[in-house]
Amino acid sequence: MARRSAIVATGQTDFVARRLDVSIAEMIREAVDRCLAQRDLDGSRVDAVVIGNMELFEGLHMPEQLMVAALGGGGRPVYKLNTGGTVGASVAVMCDHLVRSGLHDVVLGIGYEKQSEGDSQGNITTVGDPIWERSVMAGAIGNFAVMASTYVNESGVTAEQAAKVAVKARRNACLNPHAHLKKPNITVEEVLSSRMLAAPVRLLDMCPTSDGAAAALFAAEDLAPRLAPRPAWVAATATAHDQQFMGDSPRRLADMRSLQAATRTVYRAVGISDPRRDLDVAEIYEPATYAELAMYENCGFCERGKGGTLIDEGVTELGGELPVNPSGGVLSTNAVGATALVRVIEAALQVMGEAGEHQVPGARTALATGYGGNAWTEALILTSERP
Amino acid sequence: MAEPATPTASQEVEVTPDGLVYHQVISVPYQYTAGPAQRAFLRGLAERRILGSRAGDAVLVPARPFAPDGSRTGDLVEVGDHGEVVAWTTVPRDGGPVTYGLIRLDGATTPLLHRLDVPAERLAVGLRVRARWAAEPTPSITAIDAFVLA
Amino acid sequence: MSGVGASADEPLRLPLTVRLPYDYAVGRYGSRFMTALRDEGKFYGTRDPVSGAVLVPPRPINGMTGEHLDEWVEVGPAGTVTGCTIVETPFVDPMTGRQRPIPYGFAFIRLDGADTNIYHFLEASRHEDIRVGMRVEAVFKPRAERVGSLADVICFRTLEP
């Protein structure tokens, strides 16, 4: 059995719409410095760096080479990943693999995006398949709305139920110092009366675009307890894809095959039979309200078609039986390359008992997911107990 | 309708003996942001001053927030607008050959990348050159037009 | 860009539009599909010999089974909407650089005989005129205007009264 790894420190910038005060490199360094400062470590403890983003989003080819000084300097391995929206979670999974393999003892994972330096229209254009998608595109929102319509049609979830997810997210964000969109007084009515973008999706159903970076430090099992009072152990990881084209999965949100596969793999690995009961908290990659409800079902938090019931009953509220995204989630903060790593970091903070005002009391087992690319899913289980 | 200031990808379809080829142009408007040290460097250029950052015994030009070893840099330091060519190369471009130089400015440790406007027969490692400032003072690397014989 | 005399804290930005030309090969399967679309006004998929699934876009391998696919099957031009919306937020068509007039319909369409969907536009542009399960058919550009691209199909229009 390979050795275990644990997250021992985390750092996030405060996510905002535009960081005009710093460059991309300085923004990344802010997250790295906060991460190391959490345990009073210096950068020389880091054996390797894994970093992820989408190069065309800021127009920089091989950005990790240009910005290597900000990452702590040359003279060590720097691994660059790009797996789409899920890349931050792919970074976390690779950090775990590198430590468990015995190749490195302490690995720093970084995810970032400074979306204000790019262009959201440009982003979606470059993501589209040049042969099959670019000539028939309706933007990220149009794509998402089509998927949501399939789910709404099958599950019968209502706009009110989706709006409750928006309210939960933006209220939870008020308890998270790093979150971007904070709306303490948001109401279901406000969400339902926000501008219609593409039915059933309204403005407040969607995530924002943010500038920000996140960093997490992974350490081998012998080191971890010495570096952190209560490390967040990586108990299981899994990665799964769907088919290649957007239209391949016949029922998209209604039947998220890669999310089902990845979550079932990690549940099996740690002996979770009833995720609603066995998980204490989940940080999932929900780019829109309807996606969160669909993910409840596909992550096995409830039966098929019962995603709306779960939010109605308050199960996923902070204080509910299984709080989902107490950080405010992607609906409140979305710097794409950082977003999935923020899910992992927030899950880690929960099981470390260091989530502050949005702490789920006594959280010991947390699920984090990333979702991007073409339904590319990463899933991790973090625990306060060494597995 | 006015041309939108948003990205475009035009497409032309070519029929070739090997199959279809789509010729597309992705055009994305980026907006880069300078951090404090780079802002100081660029605004210094608008005043015809070249600034570096102190890092231990070294002076790094252009001014920047982090030294190559990852440490934070210290104070800003003004260096000379004269220096020495560390390396040069000439490349063909559509408008004629362009010569680039790595120029270690007086007082600097690291070289600056810029264009050289030097007669081809005089190009040499170790050559002394000076900045030829552009007429317009702008906070941009193009505030220096090129480096010329000192 | 802010210039001389700006305070040290004042932001300094550099607008830089990057133009990236690419020559994308459509490939063997793609060229066969696009050429048939252009010349015959027909859609084709490739069938998995074991599972029987017909995949559109056509492709050399079915990732779900690992089977190589070389049997071509005509699909469509009619199909069923499996997901749909009316887009009311501006989006610039990347092929023209111009904003598409809003509102417009957009959908996943399962062409008859296919097991996967393609994205395309709907002729309808009002919520009351679209629904999941709606029967639609492709509206082609005239032959002379077709070039071998999915944009040779203008949109899909309803087959229902």
Add this chain to the structure above:
Amino acid sequence: MDHRVAVIGVGLSAHARRRRDVDYAELALEAIDAALADAGIGLPDVEHAVTASMDFLDGRTIASMSVAEVVGSYCKPESRVVGDGIGALLYAWARMRTGAYRLGLVVAHAKESQGRPHIISRAAFDPFTEQLLDPDEEVVAGFAAQRFAIASGRSAADAAAQVVRARAAGRRHPALEDLPEVTVDDVLSSPLLAAPLRELDRAPLTDGACALVVAVDDVVRSLGADPVWIAGSAVDTDAYWLDRDLARVDALERARDRAVALAGWDDPRADVVEVGAAYGYQVLQFAPVLGVDPDSPACNPSGGRLAGTPAVVAGLDAVAECVQQLRGRAGSRQVPGARRALAHGWHGLGAQTHAVAALEAAA
């Protein structure tokens, strides 16, 4: 107990200046089908995949989506590195050392013909202080070639001889499109590229893909495969090109040291060394660091990038060549009795990041 991992299948697509007959998936599939056949397995047997590609080269964000289906990743774990293909092999190796996966696929693809190298490589420079001056990768190579010539005393003719040699080697490699035979004088009198470099000094722009099948020890045994063991592998990144002496390759030294240490080799020298070199001078610069005489038959029997292996793919092509050499299946390129090999790849301006794989023949 760490698991030992071997390469048990190699496959190269036809490499050519321009493969506009295939899209990215079809290009990768040529390599994958060959590698799976070599290993004697089918795509459904593959448990995981790591791919390497670059969005700027492919002209698409998340370029790996184009090959997701052909690498068999449906409901399976594929990850994707940006950079030279040896980085993908290294990550696959790390994954399998943990015991999490037993049989995997490593794939790299690139089509250098489809984009505009000047514009693409310019996007790797600092937008404020460099991009406005319109530099590209070749400008840095010109500087580096000049600094290396001064530091080493090697002449432009010495570098040109490596181009001549690589092209001759490449003509013995069935997957590589033949390049015209040239002389040292042809290279030295070819049009200016970036002084002192000439056009013929540079690796030709090439389209291609490479795939490797990797397996842990018990799978190797149960399949009765013909393995070459991954003894060690490492990657290392130097300072940005402007911040270092371009005559030096410290990152390569560190990557070599770590890979060799992981392999447990007392002597870093190998019987076959595939050096990643996109310019003639880079063979002279990198080969000695990898412990091989650039003019010896042990150096670049495949010809490497100068013979027409593409950026990104080149590192995996280098591994593939080493594997065939150590299996004794390199045909007319065979280096007799090869037992140990080093494969090398790099990416970044002025070869900033280097990756090395140390490989051993089966006992």
